[in-house]
Amino acid sequence: MIIQNQIDQRINEKLDVHHMTLENESYMHNVPAGSESHFKLVLVSDAFEGKRLVQRHQLVYGVLQDEMTKIHALAMHLYTIKEWSERNALAPSSPKCHGGEQGK
Numbered sequence: 104m105i106i107q108n109q110i111d112q113r114i115n116e117k118l119d120v121h122h123m124t125l126e127n128e129s130y131m132h133n134v135p136a137g138s139e140s141h142f143k144l145v146l147v148s149d150a151f152e153g154k155r156l157v158q159r160h161q162l163v164y165g166v167l168q169d170e171m172t173k174i175h176a177l178a179m180h181l182y183t184i185k186e187w188s189e190r191n192a193l194a195p196s197s198p199k200c201h202g203g204e205q206g207k
Contacts, residue, residue, distance in 0.1 A: 106139040110170050114146065117166045121184050122147040128178075128197055140175040145194040147187040156181070 107127050114120060124145045129138040144163070151159045159181040164171060171177065180194045 104139070106170060106173050107142065110142065110144075110167060113166055113170060114144075114163070118146070118148050118150050118162075120146065120148055122187060122192070124194070131197065131199060132175075134175075139173075141178075142174060142176070143178045143180075143194075143197050145180045145182075147182045147184055149184060151181055151183045 104127075107125060111123070111125050114123060114125075122145070124143075126143045127139055128141045128143050130136075132138075132141050134140050146163065150162065154162065160179055163179055163181065167177070178197060182190065
């Protein structure tokens with residue numbers, strides 16, 4: 104949980120977080136047990152107000168510049184407080200892995 108904790112800490116330090124969930128989804132992929140390679144981030148912040156989706160992603164990538172070099176994938180679901188409320192505080196489910204040897 105070292106990388107997960109670093110990601111969590113960095114986001115909370117740099118962004119005004121209204122709601123955040125960070126899930127290690129590495130177990131869904133063809134990686135060794137205990138890996139920290141695939142994460143799902145649901146982040147709600149007014150920092151996204153007035154920003155297009157690509158700008159929101161760029162903002163988070165900028166905040167996590169160092170951490171991104173340590174992981175393989177980060178699925179991001181980024182919302183303003185209003186958007187999150189309109190979604191009834193629900194984020195999309197992650198699909199199953201289709202790569203590597205997973206599922207054989």
